[in-house]
Structure formats: structure tokens, C-alpha cells
Amino acid sequence: MAFQSLRTSLSHLQSRETPNLLKAAINASTDLSLLTTSIYPGSKPSSERFDQLCDLLGEGIIAGIWLYAEDKPGVVQATFDALPKLLQALGIGTSRYLNVCNWSLILIPLSFFADLLRRFLSLN
Numbered sequence: 001m002a003f004q005s006l007r008t009s010l011s012h013l014q015s016r017e018t019p020n021l022l023k024a025a026i027n028a029s030t031d032l033s034l035l036t037t038s039i040y041p042g043s044k045p046s047s048e049r050f051d052q053l054c055d056l057l058g059e060g061i062i063a064g065i066w067l068y069a070e071d072k073p074g075v076v077q078a079t080f081d082a083l084p085k086l087l088q089a090l091g092i093g094t095s096r097y098l099n100v101c102n103w104s105l106i107l108i109p110l111s112f113f114a115d116l117l118r119r120f121l122s123l124n
Helices: 002-009 018-036 047-066 073-107 110-123
Strands: none
Touching (some): 018 073
16 A cells, blocks of 8 residues: 555656655655565565566656656656665666666657756756
8 A cells, every 4th residue: 555655646746846755755665665575685586576666667757757747857857866776776677677768868858958957057
């Protein structure tokens, strides 16, 4: 039930609190998956852990957020901020998504990167 609630929160992209909500939900989902599918020292991570983390990345972020938030740079940036923890948790399983992630970055409009660069430069 907790996974479903966190997953549902990933689909709310209209609020000004969305970037903070997404970062928190992605990190909480990752932590919950790691805690509920713990492994013993020296053993391989469970397939259940892999499935949960892949669902979060594939369905939650790539298909659920990136495809619908191209005009919301703060939302996309929030997912980029949360990716390192998720990719680290996936471990070698990350390789499954490298090709998709590369293409998704290409498909994001250049205006997003221009806006992100302007915001970055205005902070410095």
C-alpha cells in the first residue's frame, strides 16, 4: 500500500510543490524497496527488489514523468536530482536503462536545457 501511495504521488505534476514532492517520493520509494527487500551479506539482491526499482525508474520516472513533463523543467530536474540514489540501488541493473535514459535526454527539448543554464548562471 505504501508503494502504491508513493507511486500515485509521482503522477501529480501540476502543483508548485511538485519538484520537492517528486524528490521525496522517489527517495522514499527507493528506501522502502531497500528496507523491505533486504539481503543477507554475501547474497545477491532479490528479484523483487530489482522489479520494484525497475518499476520506479521505468514506469514511474521515464514513462510517467519524463513523457508528460517536458514543459516543466523543475519537475524534470527534480527527477535528475533523485536519480543517483535510485541508480546506485539498482546496481548493475542500471545498465538495462542506460540506452533509454540517453534517448530520453535527447528527446527533452533544447529549451529545457537553455532555461536550466540560465537559472544556473543567475545563481552564480
